[in-house]
Amino acid sequence: MRPILSASGTYNYKLAKWLEEKLKPLSMNQYTIDDALGFSKEIREHPVLEGDILVSYDVTSLFTNVPVQETINILVEKAFTDNWFNSTYDLNLQKDQLTQLLRMASTDQLFQFDGQLYEQCEGVAMGSPLGPLLANVFMCHLEERQSDDDLIPSYYKRYVDDTLAIMPGLDAAESFLNVLNGLHPSIHFTMELSNNDSIPFIGTLIRKNGNKLETQVYRKPTNTGLLLHFQSHTDLRYKKFVNTKLPAIKTMVHRAKELSSTHQAFVDECRHLKSMFHRLGYPSSLVNCIIDKCDYSSTPDTKTKSDETLRVSIPFKDQVSANIAKRQMGDLS
Numbered sequence: 001m002r003p004i005l006s007a008s009g010t011y012n013y014k015l016a017k018w019l020e021e022k023l024k025p026l027s028m029n030q031y032t033i034d035d036a037l038g039f040s041k042e043i044r045e046h047p048v049l050e051g052d053i054l055v056s057y058d059v060t061s062l063f064t065n066v067p068v069q070e071t072i073n074i075l076v077e078k079a080f081t082d083n084w085f086n087s088t089y090d091l092n093l094q095k096d097q098l099t100q101l102l103r104m105a106s107t108d109q110l111f112q113f114d115g116q117l118y119e120q121c122e123g124v125a126m127g128s129p130l131g132p133l134l135a136n137v138f139m140c141h142l143e144e145r146q147s148d149d150d151l152i153p154s155y156y157k158r159y160v161d162d163t164l165a166i167m168p169g170l171d172a173a174e175s176f177l178n179v180l181n182g183l184h185p186s187i188h189f190t191m192e193l194s195n196n197d198s199i200p201f202i203g204t205l206i207r208k209n210g211n212k213l214e215t216q217v218y219r220k221p222t223n224t225g226l227l228l229h230f231q232s233h234t235d236l237r238y239k240k241f242v243n244t245k246l247p248a249i250k251t252m253v254h255r256a257k258e259l260s261s262t263h264q265a266f267v268d269e270c271r272h273l274k275s276m277f278h279r280l281g282y283p284s285s286l287v288n289c290i291i292d293k294c295d296y297s298s299t300p301d302t303k304t305k306s307d308e309t310l311r312v313s314i315p316f317k318d319q320v321s322a323n324i325a326k327r328q329m330g331d332l333s
Contacts, residue, residue: 003111003113003118003120003125003126004126004127005109005111005125005126005127006127007125007127007128007129012104012105013128013129015101015104015105016105016106016128016129016130017129019101019102019105019129019130019133020129020130020133022085022088022089023075023079023085023133024133026075026078026079026137027132027133027134027136027137027140028136028140029140029143029144031140031143031152031156031157031158032136032140032157032158032159033157033158033159033202036159036202036203036204036259037255037258037259039157039159039202039204040204040215040258040259040261041258043155043157043164043206043213043215044212044213044214044215044261046155046166046213047211047212048166048208048211048212048213049168049211050210050211051168051169052166052167052168052169052208053166053167053168053169053170053173053193053194053197053208054164054165054166054193054194054197054198054199054206054208055164055165055166055167055173055176055191055192055193055194055199056162056163056164056165056191056192056199056200056201057162057163057165057176057177057180057189057190057191057192058161058162058163058189058190058191058192059139059161059162059187059188059189060187060188060189060190062135062139062160062161062187063123063124063125063126063131063135063161064120064122064123064124064126065122065123065186065187065188066123066124066134066135066138066186066187067122067138067184067186068106068107068122068123068124068134069103069107070138071124071134071137071138071141072099072102072103072106072134073099074137074138074141075102075134075137076095076098076099076102078137079098080095080098085098102130105128105130106124106125106128106130106134109125109128132160135160135161136160139158139160139161142183142184143156143158145183146179146183151176151179153165153166153167153172153176154166159201159202162201162202164199164201164206170193173191173193174191177189177191194208197209200218200220201218203217203218203219203259204216204217204218204259205217205218213261214261214262214265215259215260215261215265216259216260216261216262216265216268216269217255217256217259217260217265217269225276225279225280227248227252227276227277227280228248228280229280229281230277230280230281230282230283231281233316233318234316235316235319235322236319236322248277249273249277249282249286249287249290249291250290252273253270253273253290253291256269256270256273270291273287273291274287274288274291
């Protein structure tokens with residue numbers, strides 16, 4: 001069983017959040033993916049040979065199988081290498097103090113099910129801010145061991161528990177699966193081979209076409225297309241205005257543009273989006289306007305940190321209140 005809980009408001013949530021923000025840089029390496037759109041662009045530029053195959057390796061129930069105490073020790077050792085943690089954040093903590101803080105924030109998690117109170121004895125809590133961080137730290141540690149032994153494939157990328165590799169053939173793919181399953185007794189990997197030279201990975205369908213890779217948007221067969229309905233009780237700026245950065249339509253069109261390696265793939269995805277948003281009650285003219293007029297050929301955002309907007313979350317009550325709040329916020333600027 002994998003309990004998925006909301007840790008917001010619990011006694012150790014703020015501590016877990018503080019630790020996650022400070023230690024996040026230690027949960028990434030050259031193999032981790034932190035941006036699916038950037039990954040799509042990167043893999044399209046990676047050359048492949050005629051006999052290469054695409055393979056996905058997945059960890060079974062990673063979160064509940066992470067050895068928490070072992071991972072905390074790994075994380076603390078990384079944090080105090082060259083005194084990185086204290087020098088980066090101008091602190092004066094000792095190793096044992098950071099270890100104790102991590103234990104307080106990630107162990108002895110309690111949850112209630114069917115009227116009974118349970119304690120999670122092993123694994124990280126799914127819902128705690130430290131869950132993804134500890135899972136990534138543990139996986140990074142295993143990858144560093146493989147790298148030291150020169151066992152990492154020529155192309156290997158991972159998003160939390162899902163890994164994509166380009167292998168020279170089926171025998172090499174199966175051999176690497178055995179290597180992965182011998183890394184640690186707590187975790188078990190499964191393998192998925194490409195089907196007709198195509199494989200889905202983190203919302204992207206990757207297709208091998210000769211000596212190059214093509215990408216397009218992928219959605220699971222169980223996807224229902226349920227997004228923000230046009231008549232939902234939400235501020236109109238999230239649904240309608242073309243100039244805002246956060247409407248549902250513009251977000252999906254931008255995703256389609258970034259993940260589509262060919263113009264035809266983008267056209268096909270836009271056709272699907274038009275049908276989907278029509279079912280959600282969006283006016284066809286609005287959807288067409290955003291698809292036609294949004295210019296994604298401009299250069300990436302080059303704002304400096306000093307130019308970033310300070311955002312304040314205000315609960316949505318009704319449209320009249322939202323309009324008043326926006327006018328008042330405009331006066332503040």
